[in-house]
Each structure stands twice: as structure tokens, then as C-alpha cells.
Amino acid sequence: MGLREYATTEGGRAATLVAPPFLYALALLALPILAVVLFSFWTQDFMTVDTSFTLANYREILDKPIYTMLLGRSLMVSGIVTLVTVILAFPVAYYVSFHVQPSKKSLWLFLITIPFWTSYLIRVFLWKVILGYNGVINSGLVGAGIIDEPLSFILYNVNAVIITLAHAFAPFAILPIFVALEKIDRSLLEASQDLGESRVTTFFRVTLPLSMPGLVAAVLIVFIPTIGDYVTPELMGGAGGKLIANMIQTQFLQLNNAPLGAALALVAMVCVTAISLVFVGLNRRWLRGR
Amino acid sequence: MTPLIELKGVEKHYGDYHALRGIDLDIRQGEFFSLLGPSGCGKTTLLRTIAGFEAVSSGTIRIDGRDMKGVAANHRPTNMVFQSYAVFPHLSVAENVGFGLRRDPRSKAEKARAVEQALEMVGLGGYGQRRAHALSGGQRQRVALARALILEPKVLLLDEPLSALDKKMREQMQVELIRLQRQVGITFILVTHDQEEALVMSDRIAVMFEGEIGQMADPETLYRRPASKRVAEFIGKMNFLPADVRRDGGAIEVDVAGLGRGAIAAEQAPGGVPVGAATVGLRPETLAILFEGEATDRRVAEGVVDEVVYYGDMTYYDVRVPGVDRPLNIAMKNLIGRPVLDVGTKTRVAWDERALVLLPG
Structure with a gap:
């Protein structure tokens, strides 16, 4: 079969369609990751890179507490951000799905995505304005006489990072939960009440389990990118709020130690993958047959 | 004996839309009762007000002597089989059937036995561990039935339970539902738009049009x-x-146009006797085509075959009779030796005034 005939078959057509993005992903995703993997097994020798295979970088990451501490903090921050975001997103998604008229639902979704109209960077800076020493919250509370001194625990620390990230990722959590809730056949809720359950117990026995796929998706969508987030901890984290991404950046650009940076990046990636796989496993359990 | 379910002047408004207009209804213990009507007639709304999913705008609903006003669906002695079956997709068959037993004081083992019994009753013995999504439509329906019956409700409400099944399956389920109802002795209220289904299954039928009961009687x-x-x-x-x-x-x-005069009894005019111009009805099977040489003591009219529809066991003829504005629809059994007539055949039609119904309006 010649190439021309192959292109007209079902498989051939699919291959033709998928080839451009596939090549793109290969060149811009797979090859760079391969380069990172290679670099992580090399070492920096002042100005040159020593390309002999070694595990020295990984040993250093394990030996020096700063790296494991940063990794632990990153995991903790993304964990809290995920928890806060999903818990806050669920009621919003629930309200839009169950209490907004069908004709107004798309308007609500549109409103939820409005924050995306401004750039991420600007939104982070805006939180600075809100949380800052002379920011909206502090001057408001001082002006109202509720506090005498501006609150200091809401800027340039981990708390500020969590608040900013939770806000930035809220729409990403709302949308998958909303979709899962929309897919629930409303007669199931009536059936549950018919079989003796109240509205509250119906929520826990029917609505919540059936929205699990959306919840798991929301958790993944928030958790994975926040672990590697660089901008927010850089701008909002101060000295004590830096995360693993900031250290990777420092290694690559300031300390000129690309191999160690690459190893750190890989370790973070493996952590994210491991945790994500647990959630994918959970998702599978809930999705079984649906 | 007081009726199990008593509806008095039940009204339901949705904004400007008047869905139920003064429904009065008594349903006896152990009765198989059907609400029959075209879509939009309010039959499902009526069922949902009995179940407690819709509040009535005015009027009262009493079940077993108790006023249901303000009683939520989960506290009513009714259970429902939904049109979509509403089988929980995240649970197994046994978990579905046992869903309503959470507050039941019986032990786990006893509940499991009750679930298995309920499954056997609907012909799904041994299916307990299957996932709900792996079931066919007919099986889902049985799960929905078992799930409702296991709670031994005073009333079982069925919302078009057979409409999603194919014809064979539907006929089989009709028979099974009748058998099941006799076996458990629970009052069934069935909502259907299928007149045949209502006739086959019910003890009594209420025919509904535009939020009102048009007639309530046995089939x-x-x-x-x-x-x-x-x-x-x-x-x-x-x-x-x-x-x-x-x-x-x-x-x-009565003097029927094109057929002639006849005297009828009072029960042939259940809707009252109008005087002057009126309409009479004749069922197709009460008319007969007289074949060559056939004699009859019934009244006879001459006509010409206008249309022939062959059904296998039956043949439906449209026969044009002079003086009758529309062709008469006549159903004939295809007995041995009886030919199927061709369009254009001249024929005689036998009719009987005892089969006439006098209809107002």
C-alpha cells in the first residue's frame, strides 16, 4: 500500500490529523524533558558541564535539608491550596448546577471565567495591593478601628502564597465539578428521597459519590500546576514562602548549576506523578463503568 | 370502608399554567389503578403530588386517613418506580435494592436476605453483585421495582414504567406486574399514555384530559x-x-345517518341523553361484513370497500356506505375460509343498535 492510499484509510487519516501536534509535542516537550533527564545525571564543573554519568546531584538533594524542606513545603502548599480551592469551589459549582435556571447557567460560567481576562501576573500583583501592609484589608481594618497594627501574617509568607493560588485556580476547580454535577440525573435525587433519605443524606449518599469524578479532576487540575508554580511564591512568598520552583530557577539562572536544577525538577516531577497516579486510581474506582 | 387514597379538589398551578383542575379521586386498598391520558394531561403531575415531589396549590391528599400536607416525599408511605428507573449507577444491584433499608433495625444478614428475596421476586435472583450499569433496560426496571417493593409501601407509584421497553418485553412485563401486584397485595397507581396497557392491567382507570378527569371506570x-x-x-x-x-x-x-333507526337502552348513553342532533359511536368489531350468502338477524346496510388493511389475525376494512359522511371502519377476524376482500368490492354491512353509544359533544 502506497502512502497515498494509506492516507485515505481510517487509521491513515487519523495519523495525518494527529501528526502536526505530535511533532510539535515531540520537539517542544519530549526532547526538552529528555535533555533535563540527561542533565540531571551530569555535573557542573565551574564553567563547563562534566558529561560523565553520576548520581551526585540526587545525592546532594537527599543530603542537604534545604531541598527536601523546599519540596516538602511545596507539597504542603499545593495540598492546602488544592483542599481550600476544591472545598470553596464545590458550593459554587453546586449552586450553579442546581439552583441557577438552565437559561442562565452559561452566563454564570462566563462570569466565573472573568478573572482570566487579566494576566496571571497582574492578578498576583493585585493580591499584593489587597494583602499588603498598607493594603485594602489592613487599612480597612485599621480605619474601622478593629485592629491597631496592620496584620503581618498575610503578606510575604506562605499564607499569602496560598490565598493567591487558591484564587487563581478557583475556576479550574469549579468547571470540572460543575460538569460532574450537571451529569447527575435529577431523578436519582428524587429516588433517594422517595426511598426515605432527606435532602442532606441524599447529598452524601448520591450527589457526592456521583460528583467524585469531577472532584478528582479538580484536585488534579489544581494540584499539579501549583506544585511547580514559580510566579506567586516569588512575588508573594517573601523569604519564608519560597517553593521548589524558585530553587530550580535559582539553580539554573543564578548559581549556574543546571544539572542540579534539572535533578530537582525531575524529583519534583516524580513526586507530582506519584501523587497524581493515586488520584487517577481513585478516579478509576469512581468512574468504573460510567 | 374508607379509601386508601383520597384526593379532594386537588389543584396545581405552575405560574399561569393550570396543570390540575379540581381532581377528586378515591383509590381502594389493593387496587390496580391507572391514570391514562395523552402527554401533558397532568397525569404525571398528579402522581408526583401523591408521591410528595410536588406540592398541591389547593385541595387535600389523604393516604390511609392521614393528611399529606407538609409531609415530604421521604416520610410518605409511597414508593415510586421512575420512568428513567433512576437506578443508582454508583451502586451494585444489591446496594440499589437495599438503599432504603439504612434505618431498618434488622441485622445486616437479615437485610441481605430480604434483598435477595426481593430480587428473586422480580426474577433477578443471583444478580446482587452486578453493577447497575451492566443491566439491560428490563433488568433496571426490575431493580427499580424490587427497590420500591422491599420497603412494603402502602402505595406503589409507577410513572410510565414500560414506555422505554420494546413491545415483546412490554407485554411480558405487563403480565408480571399484574402477577406481582396480586402477590404482594399493595395498591398500584400506574401512569400511562398507552390505552392498551391501561386496559390490560388495571382494575380501574381514570382518563385525564387537560388537568381534569374525563371518566373514571373499570376497563x-x-x-x-x-x-x-x-x-x-x-x-x-x-x-x-x-x-x-x-x-x-x-x-x-336514534336515527343514525345512513344506517337507519334504532332504539337504545339508557346505559348506552353514559354521558346523558341529548335531544336533537347528537353523535353515536360504533366500535369496528361490533360491525360485520356479510360475505356471499351469509344471513343475519342484525340490521344491514349496503356499501363498497374503500380500503383494506391486513393485520394477519385481523383485517380492517373501510367501507363507504351511502349517506354516511366517513367510511365505516370494520374489524373482521380472518377465520378459515373467509376471503380478504379487494378494494371496490360491493358488500353488505351488519350493525346492531345494542352496540351503539350515544355521545354528548
Whole structure:
């Protein structure tokens, strides 16, 4: 079969369609990751890179507490951000799905995505304005006489990072939960009440389990990118709020130690993958047959 | 004996839309009762007000003597089989059937036995561990039935439970539902738009149009003595003929256009006796085509075959009779030796005034 005939078959057509993005992903995703993997097994020798295979970088990451501490903090921050975001997103998604008229639902979704109209960077800076020493919250509370001194625990620390990230990722959590809730056949809720359950117990026995796929998706969508987030901890984290991404950046650009940076990046990636796989496993359990 | 379910003046408004207009209904313990009507007639709304999913705008609903006002669905002695079956997709068959047993004081093992018994009752013994999504439509329906019956409700509400099944399956389920109802002795209220289904299954039927009950009777009365043209049209086939009605003392005499005069009894006019111009109805199977040389003691009219529809066991003829504005629809059994006539054949039609129904409106 010649190439021309192959292109007209079902498989051939699919291959033709998928080839451009596939090549793109290969060149811009797979090859760079391969380069990172290679670099992580090399070492920096002042100005040159020593390309002999070694595990020295990984040993250093394990030996020096700063790296494991940063990794632990990153995991903790993304964990809290995920928890806060999903818990806050669920009621919003629930309200839009169950209490907004069908004709107004798309308007609500549109409103939820409005924050995306401004750039991420600007939104982070805006939180600075809100949380800052002379920011909206502090001057408001001082002006109202509720506090005498501006609150200091809401800027340039981990708390500020969590608040900013939770806000930035809220729409990403709302949308998958909303979709899962929309897919629930409303007669199931009536059936549950018919079989003796109240509205509250119906929520826990029917609505919540059936929205699990959306919840798991929301958790993944928030958790994975926040672990590697660089901008927010850089701008909002101060000295004590830096995360693993900031250290990777420092290694690559300031300390000129690309191999160690690459190893750190890989370790973070493996952590994210491991945790994500647990959630994918959970998702599978809930999705079984649906 | 007080009825199990008592509806008095039940009204339901959705904004400007008047869904139920003063429904009065008594349903007895152990009865198989059907709400029959075209879509949009309010039959499902009525069922949902009994179940407690819709509040009535006015009027009262009493179940077993207790006023249901303010009683939520989860506290009513009713259970429902939903049109979509509403089988929980995240649970196994056994978990679905045992869903309502959470507060039941029995032990786990006893509940499991009850679930298995309920499954056996609907012909799904041994299916307990299957996932709900792996079931066919008919099996889902049985799960929904078992799930409702295991709670031994005073009333089982069925919302078009058979409409999603194919014809064979539907007929089989009809028979099974009747058997099941007799076995458990629970009052069944069935909502359906399928007149045949209602006739086959019910002890009594309420025919609904536009939020009102058009007629409430047992299947035979409903079929043979419909109280209005609308009911007659909705249930089975009916030939409608203009007629002139005269009362002579106790006797009612009708002059049917194209067929002739006849006297009818009072019960042949269940909707009342109008005087002057009226409509009479004749079921297709009460008319007969007289084949070559066949004699009859019934009244006879001459006609010409206009249309032939062959059904296998039956043949439906449209016969044009002079003086009758529309062809008469006649159902004939295809007995041995009986030919199927061709269009254009001249024929005689036998009719009987005892089969006439006098219809107001």
C-alpha cells in the first residue's frame, strides 16, 4: 500500500490529523524533558558541564535539608491550596448546577471565567495591593478601628502564597465539578428521597459519590500546576514562602548549576506523578463503568 | 370502608399554567389503578403530588386517613418506580435494592436476605453483585421495582414504567406486574399514555384530559360505554356518526345517518341523553361484513370497500356506505375460509343498535 492510499484509510487519516501536534509535542516537550533527564545525571564543573554519568546531584538533594524542606513545603502548599480551592469551589459549582435556571447557567460560567481576562501576573500583583501592609484589608481594618497594627501574617509568607493560588485556580476547580454535577440525573435525587433519605443524606449518599469524578479532576487540575508554580511564591512568598520552583530557577539562572536544577525538577516531577497516579486510581474506582 | 387514597379538589398551578383542575379521586386498598391520558394531561403531575415531589396549590391528599400536607416525599408511605428507573449507577444491584433499608433495625444478614428475596421476586435472583450499569433496560426496571417493593409501601407509584421497553418485553412485563401486584397485595397507581396497557392491567382507570378527569371506570365500562367523544377517541377505535335523538317516554330512539333507526337502552348513553342532533359511536368489531350468502338477524346496510388493511389475525376494512359522511371502519377476524376482500368490492354491512353509544359533544 502506497502512502497515498494509506492516507485515505481510517487509521491513515487519523495519523495525518494527529501528526502536526505530535511533532510539535515531540520537539517542544519530549526532547526538552529528555535533555533535563540527561542533565540531571551530569555535573557542573565551574564553567563547563562534566558529561560523565553520576548520581551526585540526587545525592546532594537527599543530603542537604534545604531541598527536601523546599519540596516538602511545596507539597504542603499545593495540598492546602488544592483542599481550600476544591472545598470553596464545590458550593459554587453546586449552586450553579442546581439552583441557577438552565437559561442562565452559561452566563454564570462566563462570569466565573472573568478573572482570566487579566494576566496571571497582574492578578498576583493585585493580591499584593489587597494583602499588603498598607493594603485594602489592613487599612480597612485599621480605619474601622478593629485592629491597631496592620496584620503581618498575610503578606510575604506562605499564607499569602496560598490565598493567591487558591484564587487563581478557583475556576479550574469549579468547571470540572460543575460538569460532574450537571451529569447527575435529577431523578436519582428524587429516588433517594422517595426511598426515605432527606435532602442532606441524599447529598452524601448520591450527589457526592456521583460528583467524585469531577472532584478528582479538580484536585488534579489544581494540584499539579501549583506544585511547580514559580510566579506567586516569588512575588508573594517573601523569604519564608519560597517553593521548589524558585530553587530550580535559582539553580539554573543564578548559581549556574543546571544539572542540579534539572535533578530537582525531575524529583519534583516524580513526586507530582506519584501523587497524581493515586488520584487517577481513585478516579478509576469512581468512574468504573460510567 | 374508607379509601386508601383520597384526593379532594386537588389543584396545581405552575405560574399561569393550570396543570390540575379540581381532581377528586378515591383509590381502594389493593387496587390496580391507572391514570391514562395523552402527554401533558397532568397525569404525571398528579402522581408526583401523591408521591410528595410536588406540592398541591389547593385541595387535600389523604393516604390511609392521614393528611399529606407538609409531609415530604421521604416520610410518605409511597414508593415510586421512575420512568428513567433512576437506578443508582454508583451502586451494585444489591446496594440499589437495599438503599432504603439504612434505618431498618434488622441485622445486616437479615437485610441481605430480604434483598435477595426481593430480587428473586422480580426474577433477578443471583444478580446482587452486578453493577447497575451492566443491566439491560428490563433488568433496571426490575431493580427499580424490587427497590420500591422491599420497603412494603402502602402505595406503589409507577410513572410510565414500560414506555422505554420494546413491545415483546412490554407485554411480558405487563403480565408480571399484574402477577406481582396480586402477590404482594399493595395498591398500584400506574401512569400511562398507552390505552392498551391501561386496559390490560388495571382494575380501574381514570382518563385525564387537560388537568381534569374525563371518566373514571373499570376497563370494560370505559371501552364499551365511554362517557364522551374524547374518551371514546382516546381508547381504541371508534366510528362516529351523526344521529338524531328522540325521547318517547322511557324509550330513546336514534336515527343514525345512513344506517337507519334504532332504539337504545339508557346505559348506552353514559354521558346523558341529548335531544336533537347528537353523535353515536360504533366500535369496528361490533360491525360485520356479510360475505356471499351469509344471513343475519342484525340490521344491514349496503356499501363498497374503500380500503383494506391486513393485520394477519385481523383485517380492517373501510367501507363507504351511502349517506354516511366517513367510511365505516370494520374489524373482521380472518377465520378459515373467509376471503380478504379487494378494494371496490360491493358488500353488505351488519350493525346492531345494542352496540351503539350515544355521545354528548
